[in-house]
Amino acid sequence: MTLERDDVEKIAHLARIAVEPEELDVLQRELGGILHLVEQMEKLDTDGITPMAHPLDMPQRLRPDVVTEENHREEYQAVAPLVENGLYLVPRVIE
Amino acid sequence: MDELHRKSIAELSAGLAEKAFSSVELTRHFLARIRDLDSGLNSVITVAEKEALLQAGAADERIQKGEAGPLTGIPLLHKDIFCTKGVRTSCGSFMLDNFISPYDATVVERLAAAGMVMLGKTNMDEFAMGSSNETSHYGPVKNPWDTERVPGGSSGGSAAAVAARLAPAATGTDTGGSIRQPAALCGITGLKPTYGRVSRYGMIAFASSLDQAGPMARSADDCAWLLSAMAGFDERDSTSVERPVDDYPGALEQPVKGLRIGVVKEFFETGLDKDVAASMEQAMEELKRFGAELVEVSLPHSEYSVAAYYVVAPAECSSNLARFDGVRFGHRCEDPKDLEDLYKRSRAEGFGAEVKRRIMIGTYALSAGYYDAYYLKAQQVRQIIAQDFRDAFAQADVLLGPASPDVAFRLGEKASDPVSMYLSDIYTIAVNLAGLPALSMPAPRVKGLPVGLQLIGNYFDEGRLLGVAHQLQKATDWHLQTPEAFS
Numbered sequence: 341m342t343l344e345r346d347d348v349e350k351i352a353h354l355a356r357i358a359v360e361p362e363e364l365d366v367l368q369r370e371l372g373g374i375l376h377l378v379e380q381m382e383k384l385d386t387d388g389i390t391p392m393a394h395p396l397d398m399p400q401r402l403r404p405d406v407v408t409e410e411n412h413r414e415e416y417q418a419v420a421p422l423v424e425n426g427l428y429l430v431p432r433v434i435e
Numbered sequence: 436m437d438e439l440h441r442k443s444i445a446e447l448s449a450g451l452a453e454k455a456f457s458s459v460e461l462t463r464h465f466l467a468r469i470r471d472l473d474s475g476l477n478s479v480i481t482v483a484e485k486e487a488l489l490q491a492g493a494a495d496e497r498i499q500k501g502e503a504g505p506l507t508g509i510p511l512l513h514k515d516i517f518c519t520k521g522v523r524t525s526c527g528s529f530m531l532d533n534f535i536s537p538y539d540a541t542v543v544e545r546l547a548a549a550g551m552v553m554l555g556k557t558n559m560d561e562f563a564m565g566s567s568n569e570t571s572h573y574g575p576v577k578n579p580w581d582t583e584r585v586p587g588g589s590s591g592g593s594a595a596a597v598a599a600r601l602a603p604a605a606t607g608t609d610t611g612g613s614i615r616q617p618a619a620l621c622g623i624t625g626l627k628p629t630y631g632r633v634s635r636y637g638m639i640a641f642a643s644s645l646d647q648a649g650p651m652a653r654s655a656d657d658c659a660w661l662l663s664a665m666a667g668f669d670e671r672d673s674t675s676v677e678r679p680v681d682d683y684p685g686a687l688e689q690p691v692k693g694l695r696i697g698v699v700k701e702f703f704e705t706g707l708d709k710d711v712a713a714s715m716e717q718a719m720e721e722l723k724r725f726g727a728e729l730v731e732v733s734l735p736h737s738e739y740s741v742a743a744y745y746v747v748a749p750a751e752c753s754s755n756l757a758r759f760d761g762v763r764f765g766h767r768c769e770d771p772k773d774l775e776d777l778y779k780r781s782r783a784e785g786f787g788a789e790v791k792r793r794i795m796i797g798t799y800a801l802s803a804g805y806y807d808a809y810y811l812k813a814q815q816v817r818q819i820i821a822q823d824f825r826d827a828f829a830q831a832d833v834l835l836g837p838a839s840p841d842v843a844f845r846l847g848e849k850a851s852d853p854v855s856m857y858l859s860d861i862y863t864i865a866v867n868l869a870g871l872p873a874l875s876m877p878a879p880r881v882k883g884l885p886v887g888l889q890l891i892g893n894y895f896d897e898g899r900l901l902g903v904a905h906q907l908q909k910a911t912d913w914h915l916q917t918p919e920a921f922s
Binding site for chain 1: 535537630631676746771772773778786791799812821852853869870
């Protein structure tokens, strides 16, 4: 499967990473190289093999539905880029 | 006092108990070594001098009151992937250059509760993605055996610091070989435990189904004490295993005689440097001398492990690293014009090239229409690889092979070719895919540089791995050799 420049732009958008036009060629080549490595898997017949979901074949544990977390708002917001009155600020989303 | 950095953890512990020196003195000794010697290595990102001396003072009080454990007062370094309350946790990334965690990782909490003293945080590949430590925002780490060479990665700072005796021990994490490969290239002992044995809480997530924390130190003996304190169930990590922790120090003296050691055929075929192969032979001769039975085993599908890994790890990383969006913490771009611009530029500026590549590969693999061809296929390959190991463990108690195909490569040698860098983890990745424990310990050096002997165990067989390594280390001095400038 070859990756076109358009594909790289689309992937970068899905990943929410800004990419400059001059970076596209290098990314196309590098990502293409990685996918080429990954495609070695195609040589292996995996028909009927159960995908491995967990190394120990262990179900996810359940816990009682009770509140265990305390309020850490001030500590958490101390490392935030922009807060006001206890709220995280971002650019206007709804016009 | 001058020789404190040449002592094992057990020796340091005995010295503290006998009051031959205090934890404050010991801590000052290592802080001075970091100050004097790390400028040429760049193994430490943040030195926590003030916090370390406070912890050392508290440890001395515990020792005074007779409340000390075997690790009380012993200094260590944490890989900068572990959240430490009040001390910056960068994960080797500009994204988290300004991040001070509001809480401690479970590993940090447990080792602190055991009385260990945190000297600081070690350099690493950005978000643990790399095999040479060259992807760090804080610059590459140099290998103390030859400063023109890489220390390996991603736990390269931890490995270099322990090899240079800047700390008696360090923590590491291993997603595809990130404890074992740098341990091999720097000539120390490092253990990746069974998946789920050590809590991942507060350890910045890269690939959640593969990530595992473990100890890095001079010897298997030291690692056994560290793992005892690190391991155990943690309800804050949903994949933590509810199972009692074995007595690792107690397992060190198990005899090697009669043990079936499986030599992994594929790990000695194409690509292995012939001098590294000769070093492996010497280690195997030693094991035979102890009465171990060496048998050949095969992992016929191990050649597919790198391919499967570069789907599973990027896919999980693209999901885990979606949290770095410039809103709640981490880097935010200047003057975002709208929310999408804020996300895109914050992430473009905050992440380095390797992290972006992996996020994009993972995004692609998980995008509509490609899931079956990539992620599902990789999880099936993973099952086949795990079955190879089950078959091998029917014939052998422990598996053996090199940890890395060659000695440390030169800085810059593989930096421009991602795929050639990925292939340097060819002997370590299969273990992560299967979730098994494995360690790397020093074998005889070649060309003056360290070589890592890898021992792979069955699930939860860490004690046996440490025992085999300890018996070898009792009879040899491979693990005691130190680079001259740091001896």
